[in-house]
Amino acid sequence: MTTSPAPGEGPVRPVSVSLHEGTIAALKARTGNRGMSAYVEALIQRQLERDRLRELIEDAEAEHGPVDQAAVEAKRALLRGATAGSADAA
Secondary structure: OOOOOOOOOOOOOOOOOOOOHHHHHHHHHHHOOOOHHHHHHHHHHHHHHHHHHHHHHHHHHHHHOOOOHHHHHHHHHHHOOOOOOOOOOO
């Protein structure tokens, strides 16, 4: 049983993709000719991570119900080093 490599792993091989000319120009301006592949690889990996995270959130919400926004905001305040009510004081 062979498993596929995870994103970012395994040998590198060329593929062909079609992009709009404006997108290619913007990509070259940002990366130069030699950095395009690494940049595109990183973008794709990031999108795959976001897709998987969205799937995990959807699975959790299906099992446990929607997220309580008040609880999310309280956790954000803790992560920022503030108390839940201190944002109003600023």
